[in-house]
Amino acid sequence: MTADRLWRWGGNALALLVILFLLLPLAVVVLFSFSERSFFIFPPTGFSFKWYRAAWDSGLFLVPALRSLALALLATACAAVLAVPAALGLRRLAPRRLRAGLEFAFLSPLIVPALIIGIALLYAFNRVRLLDTFAGLVVAHTLIVFPFMFRTVLTSALGLKQALIDASQVLGASPAMTLYRVVLPALVPGIVAGAIFAVIVSLDQFTVSLFVTQSEQVVLPVALYKYLFDVNDPVAAAVSTVLVVLGLLAAVVIDRLGWLRHLAGGSA
Numbered sequence: 001m002t003a004d005r006l007w008r009w010g011g012n013a014l015a016l017l018v019i020l021f022l023l024l025p026l027a028v029v030v031l032f033s034f035s036e037r038s039f040f041i042f043p044p045t046g047f048s049f050k051w052y053r054a055a056w057d058s059g060l061f062l063v064p065a066l067r068s069l070a071l072a073l074l075a076t077a078c079a080a081v082l083a084v085p086a087a088l089g090l091r092r093l094a095p096r097r098l099r100a101g102l103e104f105a106f107l108s109p110l111i112v113p114a115l116i117i118g119i120a121l122l123y124a125f126n127r128v129r130l131l132d133t134f135a136g137l138v139v140a141h142t143l144i145v146f147p148f149m150f151r152t153v154l155t156s157a158l159g160l161k162q163a164l165i166d167a168s169q170v171l172g173a174s175p176a177m178t179l180y181r182v183v184l185p186a187l188v189p190g191i192v193a194g195a196i197f198a199v200i201v202s203l204d205q206f207t208v209s210l211f212v213t214q215s216e217q218v219v220l221p222v223a224l225y226k227y228l229f230d231v232n233d234p235v236a237a238a239v240s241t242v243l244v245v246l247g248l249l250a251a252v253v254i255d256r257l258g259w260l261r262h263l264a265g266g267s268a
Contacts, residue, residue, distance in 0.1 A: 026244065033237035051238040061239050064223040071134070071219060072202035075141035076195050079149040082142070083194065084187060087154040103154070107147045117143070118211030125212055132214040140212050141202045148201060149194035156190030 036046030055061055086106060093099040109117065121140050122131070130136035160183065168178040206221040213222055220243075224236050 029237045030241050030244070032234050033241040035234055038233045051234040052242075054233075055235045055238045055242075058235065060227060061220065061223055064218050064220040067134075067217065068203055068220040071137055071141055072199045074138050075145050075202050076149070076198040078138065078142040079146045079198055080153075080191055080195065082146060083150040083153045084184075084191070086150055087157040087187075087190075088183065090154060091157045091160070106150050109143055110147045114144070114205075114207040118208040121208065122211045131212060132216050134217050136212050137209065137217055137219070140208050141205060144205055144208055145198035145201050148197040149191070152190040152194035152197070153187055154190070156187045160186045 033051055034047050034049070036048045036050075090099055090102055090106075093102070117140075121136075121143075125131040125133075125136045125140075130139065164182050164186075165178060168182045169175075173181065204221065205219075206225065209219045209222050210225065213219065218226070220239075224239060228236050
């Protein structure tokens with residue numbers, strides 16, 4: 001056996017172990033959701049959908065789930081509206097140091113821990129009466145997902161050739177027409193990529209949501225946390241399994257539509 005083949009097999013084995021390590025908690029949750037018992041045992045005994053029925057009958061998760069989905073879509077749209085002019089403005093800045101400083105400022109929510117952001121928003125929202133309101137949730141989630149949208153849109157904006165803009169202006173197009181016919185179509189891959197990341201991050205955001213909500217505007221991650229705080233049964237595992245299945249279906253649809261290949265620069 002050659003050294004190259006040995007290294008290849010070793011790398012494949014290590015990658016497989018890492019994948020199994022990452023999937024093991026997920027497998028435990030899925031198995032637990034189909035258990036007949038209210039506590040986890042391995043190997044599992046029996047098979048039942050009663051915890052899924054219990055999750056539906058409880059009525060505790062449908063409204064928070066719909067609120068989380070609406071919140072993710074609205075926060076993503078707000079982040080896109082803010083990220084596009086920010087990226088285009090940053091593209092026109094000539095001094096590289098100033099551009100780098102502003103880019104760092106726009107990406108700073110990625111660096112600050114979510115706990116610190118949550119505490120800061122708690123004090124700020126309490127003063128302006130946005131605590132436990134849907135508007136406050138939108139503001140908080142827009143702040144969290146904005147860096148993801150901005151980063152991808154900026155990448156597309158920096159890849160936009162100035163010659164295309166100059167040609168549009170030479171041919172008599174107005175600035176508005178140049179924006180809608182040349183600039184925005186070039187930013188579509190970055191907007192779509194940022195939207196995918198933003199929706200995922202918003203749906204999964206727990207820490208900040210916990211600080212800015214109390215009882216009226218509860219989102220799904222907070223609802224699951226409060227349920228587990230009071231009850232320890234597989235109902236939360238059943239809800240989590242449904243979310244995993246929906247995430248896998250969304251990934252399959254995105255792959256079938258060719259969006260990922262398009263974002264990577266390949267042919268759809």
